[in-house]
Amino acid sequence: SQQGEEDPQALSIQEGENATMNCSYKTSINNLQWYRQNSGRGLVHLILIRSNEREKHSGRLRVTLDTSKKSSSLLITASRAADTDSYFCATPTYNQGGKLIFGQGTELSVKP
Amino acid sequence: EPEVTQTPSHQVTQMGQExxxxxxxxxxxxxFYWYRQILGQKVEFLVSFYNNEISEKSEIFDDQFSVERPDGSNFTLKIRSTKLEDSAMYxxxxxxxxxxxxxxxxxxxxRLTVL
Known part of the structure; x- marks a missing residue:
């Protein structure tokens, strides 16, 4: 089954605006993780929110998790051109391996 | 800050080569894990490795693939006979x-490019 489907697929905003990306998943999770990706640095971990948490902040990032709706959102406040990247949510499996299942991602473009 | 490093950054090979x-x-x-991403597609799990053995592998990870931790620091992914469809970011x-x-x-x- 698909896990971690993001929407929108692409988002274009002006610098200073807030960017909101959503993620839905299908099975039970113990945490949900957000990553960003650019061609230079590969995948960079942004934030992890555990299933018993509803909201978490890190700098300009705010993540929410609604386990009843099996959804999460990533908010980037006061966006900058340097935030332009692809953003993915990922959910780990419960088993020993703990593989991450990634969504398709949201391509964020922040125009100066 | 410690980081994961990978080499090479780009590999070009002929189909059938290892x-x-x-x-x-x-x-x-x-x-330890290997994932791959075909251009324009999702990041996909290949294999996880713990305590010197494979913990889990995906359907993609067939007999052509193998992983090894030959010493205390390196972790390798080998593709025995590459196919065109193995072209991806690993x-x-x-x-x-x-x-x-x-x-x-x-x-x-x-970035692996199979020609």
């Missing part, structure tokens, strides 16, 4: 605890 992709995970980590990741409980740290990737 390739070895190398990764140096973060030194005190115990769980990411190595490591985690200090069971990867499902904590973040995984990714390397910058190796």
């Amino acid at each position: 390739v070895i992709l190398r990764c140096v995970p973060i030194s005190n980590h115990l769980y 990411f190595c990741a490591s985690s200090g605890v069971a990867g499902g409980s904590n973040e995984q740290f990714f390397g910058p990737g190796t």
Whole structure:
């Protein structure tokens, strides 16, 4: 089954605006993780929110998790051109391996 | 800050050739992973490795693929006989605890091009 489907697929905003990306998943999770990706640095971990948490902040990032709706959102406040990247949510499996299942991602473009 | 490194950054090979992709995970980590991303597609899990053996592998990880931790620092992915469809970005990741409980740290990737 698909896990971690993001929407929108692409988002274009002006610098200073807030960017909101959503993620839905299908099975039970113990945490949900957000990553960003650019061609230079590969995948960079942004934030992890555990299933018993509803909201978490890190700098300009705010993540929410609604386990009843099996959804999460990533908010980037006061966006900058340097935030332009692809953003993915990922959910780990419960088993020993703990593989991450990634969504398709949201391509964020922040125009100066 | 410790980081995962991967070499080479770009590998071009002929179909049918063997390739070895190398990764140096973060030194005190115990769980290791390979993922791949075909251009324009999702990042897909290939294999996880713990305690010197494979913990889990995906359907993609067939007999053409193998992983090894030949010494205390390197973690390699070998593709025995490459196919055109193996062209992708390959990411190595490591985690200090069971990867499902904590973040995984990714390397910058190796872009594999099979001609």
